[in-house]
Amino acid sequence: MKTSSSCIGWKTGVFSLIVLTLLFIGAIGCQSDAASDVTGEPQGVEYPIPEGAKTRMTVAFLIKEGQTLWFDVQGRGDIVNLGSPQGYYLPKDIKNHAHYYQLLEQTTQQIEELVTTNGGGRDYNTHLKITLGDYNPDLKATPIIKVEKPTKEEWQVLMQKEEVVREKSSQKTAKVGLRTAMTKGAAQAFFRLFKSISCDRYSGTPCLTFQYAPDGCHARAHYMRKVMAEAGYDCKKIFAIDQGGRLQANTKANCCVSWGVSCSTSSPCGRWLFN
Numbered sequence: 001m002k003t004s005s006s007c008i009g010w011k012t013g014v015f016s017l018i019v020l021t022l023l024f025i026g027a028i029g030c031q032s033d034a035a036s037d038v039t040g041e042p043q044g045v046e047y048p049i050p051e052g053a054k055t056r057m058t059v060a061f062l063i064k065e066g067q068t069l070w071f072d073v074q075g076r077g078d079i080v081n082l083g084s085p086q087g088y089y090l091p092k093d094i095k096n097h098a099h100y101y102q103l104l105e106q107t108t109q110q111i112e113e114l115v116t117t118n119g120g121g122r123d124y125n126t127h128l129k130i131t132l133g134d135y136n137p138d139l140k141a142t143p144i145i146k147v148e149k150p151t152k153e154e155w156q157v158l159m160q161k162e163e164v165v166r167e168k169s170s171q172k173t174a175k176v177g178l179r180t181a182m183t184k185g186a187a188q189a190f191f192r193l194f195k196s197i198s199c200d201r202y203s204g205t206p207c208l209t210f211q212y213a214p215d216g217c218h219a220r221a222h223y224m225r226k227v228m229a230e231a232g233y234d235c236k237k238i239f240a241i242d243q244g245g246r247l248q249a250n251t252k253a254n255c256c257v258s259w260g261v262s263c264s265t266s267s268p269c270g271r272w273l274f275n
Helices: 002-039 097-118 152-176 184-196 212-230
Strands: 056-059 077-081 088-091 127-132 142-148 236-241 247-252 255-259 261-269 272-274
Touching: 056 152, 077 097, 088 097, 097 127, 097 142, 127 152, 184 212
Parallel strands: 088 142
Antiparallel strands: 056 127, 077 088, 127 142, 236 261, 247 255, 261 272
């Protein structure tokens, strides 16, 4: 009886050990799958984050070939629109590409649904947190090196900040009492002012509160309109579409940024428009 009991105990111990081993292996496999779902592909290039780079929360959606603002990246990435005519792309060789692309697909679908149902609008599900890499002069575009889903609290803070900006702008416009036209001398003075303002390129000089290469002409036009409005002049932002080549602006030696669409200011100046 002792021998039989020992045999049964030994077999039970071995069986328990096998079960525990299988459970341990299964748990590791589940953790691995879960990690893959969150971070995307484990392989890929780790793009460096530029010094001083900031994560922006913005509308973000994919641009397919043939759509407005699509441009050729030589098969090296997916075209992304961040709400401005400047070129952005998600590199195909970047680490976690699958996860980043999935997030962009979700916001793209959400934006399409909003446009279809109510003609547009803004929603938490249309926004992503985007980190940009260094401008790529070969592709004349800026790579997106990190994509994150913001929390609802972060999105609400953004909406509150934008509401404050709109309120202040309305108050200044009402206080100034906009004139409808400017003199030729005033137009020339504004031209010299805007020409001399730097774009985060030089220290010790007046500087626009944005980086020209990533944010592009729309932000610059917005700033120009703000300055002109505070001086009491009516001003509108207009878009120009380049049909022949690409619009370009030098940002530093041997480097430029390009657009297929450009935004500028327009204000009446006698019989002419100051652009």
